[in-house]
Amino acid sequence: MQLGKIVTLALVAAACSHGELQPASSAPQENAGVRVFADPGAWRGDLAVQRELVPVELVIENRRAEPVYFSTVDVKLIGPERRLDALAPERVKIEQERVSLGLDPRTPEFLQYSAGQEYHPPFELGPTTQVRQAAIADGPIAPGGVRRGFVYFERLPKDLEQATLRVAFRAAQGDRLVAVVDVPFAVER
Secondary structure (H helix, E strand, O other): HHHHHHHHHHHHHHHOOOOOEOOOOOOOOOOEEEEEEEEEOOOOOOHHHHHEEEEEEEEEEEOOOOOOOEHHHEEEEEEOOOOOEEOHHHHOOOOOOOOOOOOOOOHHHHHHHOOOOOOOOEEEEOOOHHHHHHOOOEEEEOOOOOEEEEEEEEEEOOOOOOOEEEEEOOOOOOOEEEEEEEEEEEEEO
């Protein structure tokens, strides 16, 4: 049992070695009637995602009288000397795609197998599938509407000490900007 705890702690330490975003404020940021709450500590999925990427959960509330268009393309993590674009979730590929949960004698699958039928072991969702399912959806957000989901960035550069998450909103897809919300972060190592 102790070995399992040690392995888990080692995996968590490896996930954090590239730095963690820490919000400068726990309050949501708002501009031009669009409110954004960004939580870099919300990921509860596969640890492989945190080893490879920086997941940030966004909660967006449109308080404007007209819809706003959200696109992952308009999400940036801006540091003093560099900018990271949010990754399109459909382009993310993380190894270790399917993990068997094994043959458990307490499951109906085991009983079917022991009765001579073909056994299909249960599978957990792999990290790539988790990334895609948890990603925030692009598209319009109606007045009074709320959208929630994750955006993902490449690992943080080692020299990055602070960054601003910038989320831009448009009147329609590819149209003029109607709001830009900045969320400040510090980077802890």
